[in-house]
Amino acid sequence: MTRLLWIASLAAASCRFEDVPPTAAAPDLPSASPAPAAPDAGPEEDAGPEAAADRADAPGASEAPKAVAVATPDSWATDPEKAPYSVHMTWEGEADTSVVFTWATAFNDVAVEVPRVIIQPKAEVEAAGQFTWGPATVFEGEGANYKESLLGVDLSNDLHVVWTVRATGLVPDTDYVWRVGFGDVSLETGELKDPNWSELGSVRTAPVKGSRAPFTFVVAGDSRGGESEIAARMDRYVAVDARFWLFTGDMTVGGTQPEWDSWMGVMQPLTTRRVLLPVQGNHEILADLYYTQFALPSHPELPEHLREHAWSLDYGNVHIVGLDSNTQVLAEEQVPWLEADLAAASADPDIDWIVAFFHHPAYSASNHGSTSWVQKNFVPAFEKFGVPLTIAGHDHNYERTVPIKGGAEVGWQEGPIHVTAGAFFAPAYSNGKKWFTAVSHHGDLRNWMILDVDGKVLKATVWSGDGGPGVPGQSPLDEFTLTRPE
Numbered sequence: 001m002t003r004l005l006w007i008a009s010l011a012a013a014s015c016r017f018e019d020v021p022p023t024a025a026a027p028d029l030p031s032a033s034p035a036p037a038a039p040d041a042g043p044e045e046d047a048g049p050e051a052a053a054d055r056a057d058a059p060g061a062s063e064a065p066k067a068v069a070v071a072t073p074d075s076w077a078t079d080p081e082k083a084p085y086s087v088h089m090t091w092e093g094e095a096d097t098s099v100v101f102t103w104a105t106a107f108n109d110v111a112v113e114v115p116r117v118i119i120q121p122k123a124e125v126e127a128a129g130q131f132t133w134g135p136a137t138v139f140e141g142e143g144a145n146y147k148e149s150l151l152g153v154d155l156s157n158d159l160h161v162v163w164t165v166r167a168t169g170l171v172p173d174t175d176y177v178w179r180v181g182f183g184d185v186s187l188e189t190g191e192l193k194d195p196n197w198s199e200l201g202s203v204r205t206a207p208v209k210g211s212r213a214p215f216t217f218v219v220a221g222d223s224r225g226g227e228s229e230i231a232a233r234m235d236r237y238v239a240v241d242a243r244f245w246l247f248t249g250d251m252t253v254g255g256t257q258p259e260w261d262s263w264m265g266v267m268q269p270l271t272t273r274r275v276l277l278p279v280q281g282n283h284e285i286l287a288d289l290y291y292t293q294f295a296l297p298s299h300p301e302l303p304e305h306l307r308e309h310a311w312s313l314d315y316g317n318v319h320i321v322g323l324d325s326n327t328q329v330l331a332e333e334q335v336p337w338l339e340a341d342l343a344a345a346s347a348d349p350d351i352d353w354i355v356a357f358f359h360h361p362a363y364s365a366s367n368h369g370s371t372s373w374v375q376k377n378f379v380p381a382f383e384k385f386g387v388p389l390t391i392a393g394h395d396h397n398y399e400r401t402v403p404i405k406g407g408a409e410v411g412w413q414e415g416p417i418h419v420t421a422g423a424f425f426a427p428a429y430s431n432g433k434k435w436f437t438a439v440s441h442h443g444d445l446r447n448w449m450i451l452d453v454d455g456k457v458l459k460a461t462v463w464s465g466d467g468g469p470g471v472p473g474q475s476p477l478d479e480f481t482l483t484r485p486e
């Protein structure tokens with residue numbers, strides 16, 4: 001491919017940090033993440049033009065890289081039909097070296113355009129004031145068309161498209177900046193050809209597995225049409241220096257494409273800065289649309305119909321498990337994989353924490369109540385392999401249980417605690433109190449969780465919808481700290 005033959009400096013003015021306004025549409029990158037600590041070897045040693053040239057010698061580069069000056073367009077979206085929207089990031093596996101980008105366009109001919117991501121360490125782009133176009137920074141993917149469908153039956157003739165590009169070979173624990181879209185560079189003139197690129201986004205790769213460096217992640221669930229309330233509070237979500245978000249399902253009321261376009265549009269200031277990993281709720285009724293638009297880990301050990309429904313990945317010293325709790329049959333079918341996955345993670349010396357999340361709570365004293373098939377199928381595995389914390393949604397309130405093992409209360413950290421945090425602006429439910437309830441709050445307050453992991457210590461801070469770190473007059477709805485033995 002010609003893109004392997006050269007390095008081209010790319011448009012400077014529209015991607016310089018100081019030129020990126022701190023608006024919802026354009027991430028203010030410098031504040032998104034702190035600079036990484038200076039290691040003896042790592043990102044800093046790999047930064048700079050020399051490193052970029054070295055990477056151009058990656059497999060596939062057939063000759064020395066050739067610098068090509070590229071004209072600077074004022075805008076990188078020259079055709080509104082091809083302007084990216086619903087841009088978001090996930091991981092399919094190696095969170096330390098890869099990121100998966102997914103987005104939509106009104107233009108839907110997948111045979112005509114090649115989707116690309118240009119992604120480069122923030123420090124390099126900041127130093128040069130521009131991206132470098134080359135084999136280590138530009139990745140190509142594919143587009144896939146789909147229609148709204150339910151159980152294989154098309155509900156509409158509207159043809160949608162999802163563009164997916166996987167960026168790989170990234171440097172762990174490093175801040176990157178990126179754009180996604182369409183466009184190539186002329187080798188002869190160095191000019192961009194028909195550029196249609198997103199605004200500048202950012203992401204930080206995970207530290208290598210087993211890292212005990214502190215980090216933060218966020219868990220939320222159940223929005224179901226609460227986009228206006230989310231939008232009104234987006235600044236406080238973006239302000240949290242989280243490395244990723246987990247979402248416990250029920251993003252939408254029915255999972256139709258207009259709902260997804262609305263939800264992703266509102267969430268985009270976050271999803272262009274943070275990886276967001278979801279599980280399917282019962283309200284993602286058009287399930288195909290959910291699985292089409294989110295690229296999640298696909299484990300070959302699972303039956304094909306359960307891939308991406310149940311998944312796990314490692315982030316530093318945390319093993320994250322996402323499960324599909326939607327039916328008893330599905331839950332039963334996931335158990336063999338879940339047990340094998342938890343057995344491996346619990347025996348892994350690099351893993352201190354296993355956090356499992358899914359939509360239907362094992363224990364809840366609110367409207368829907370406890371979920372028998374979660375208790376029967378998932379909970380025994382959690383207890384057997386020492387999972388300390390599960391997080392669910394579905395009941396639109398907040399509840400934390402006492403530690404439970406074998407259906408009875410046990411001492412602190414002698415069994416998992418089960419959290420329901422299902423009020424990210426879905427219609428509120430009242431909270432209840434049963435023998436297993438340690439803390440609960442009415443859904444009117446709304447909620448979202450910040451989890452700070454520092455080696456063997458995990459601290460959870462639960463905020464109301466109007467709360468958040470540093471928000472005047474707000475205090476957490478709940479706080480708890482778990483520790484692992486040294």
Ligand SMILES: [Fe+2]
Nearest residue numbers: 250281282394
């Ligand atoms: Fe639900």
